[in-house]
Amino acid sequence: MIEVSHISKDFVAPKKYPGLRGAVKGLFSTEKVVKTAVDDISFSIDTGEIVGYIGSNGAGKSTTIKMMTGILVPTKGTCTVAGINPSRSRKENAQNIGVVFGQRTQLWWDLPLSESFTILKEIYDVSDAVYAEQMEFLNRVLELQDFFDRPVRTLSLGQRMRADLGAALLHNPKVLYLDEPTIGLDLVVKDNIRKAIKEINEKYRTTVILTTHDIGDIEELCSRIIIIDEGRKIYDGSLSALKDSYGTKRKVTMEIKQPEKAKKLRLHEVLGVEEAACSTEVHLENSMLYVTFDKHRLQVPQILSAVMAVVEVKDVQIQETELAEIVKEIYHHGAGGEA
Ligand SMILES: Nc1ncnc2c1ncn2[C@@H]1O[C@H](COP(=O)(O)OP(=O)(O)OP(=O)(O)O)[C@@H](O)[C@H]1O
Ligand SMILES: [Mg+2]
Structure with missing residues (x-):
């Protein structure tokens, strides 16, 4: 449905100089700086997919969406949506898309x-x-009838977002672009919007590209995600593969009886492993002991028996790394060339 091939987008802006003097100098200067917002990105998306397009602020997400909708013309590369070049055939393209x-x-x-x-x-x-x-369908999933006769400016943010989504879907587009569709919404409205997106995707096999900073949107809607960083694609794959390859950390939280004894706990010695080799972290706070470790190197029973040899454990909780943590890690350090 969507083919994006080596697209880039450069923005040219006047060069800025520091300070007030600089601001005046800037007015008369003809020097320009080029900012590459999107840098050689390729991907293809099949009919009926819901793809999360994510990355930190300024990564180039909206710029890519604008090229796919035909609002911006790529500096380099090509893009086709339902067989159409969006920036060359804007009218034809508009019939196929909702934004x-x-x-x-x-x-x-x-x-x-x-x-x-x-x-x-x-x-x-x-x-x-x-x-x-x-309209019957949209009224059912988005409940537009509650405020259908009111001027848009009087709508609450949640109502406005439902109205915008409804408007984007009125002509039943093949492709739906959603740039932060749940921003600023409360949990109930977020949930309704997500359900509506899911239902539209299932009913019409609408292809959905979604940019978001909300991990909940990704977990509930997207089977595939593309992560970009500084205009480049750094990950493209399933959410579960991302979790498998990056979510290797586990955290065991234990409530213990004698915290003062736990201070003496030398976990690595008890486990008989090198501290550096198993990237384990131990943290004690009042009667709570937190141990973070790599699940490929150690197992929960090993940790538990090592701790229980020293102190009495009252309660245990085991957590996988949350997706939010993984994403944060990737934004900070990149995906290690696994794109
Ligand atoms: N019209 C423009 N002129 C100049 N620079 C621009 C323009 N539009 C975007 N940029 C720059 O391009 C980069 C990418 O912007 P873009 O809006 O695509 O980011 P984003 O990933 O959508 O970020 P956010 O999560 O904050 O919405 C930013 O550095 C931005 O300042
Ligand atoms: Mg944006």
């Missing part, structure tokens, strides 16, 4: 929501029959 930018609405601010929908119906040339069917 939601969570940061700002695509709707007419002062018009009642119903009017925005009527206008969109005309723009996309949606027949009365299709409109009626689609």
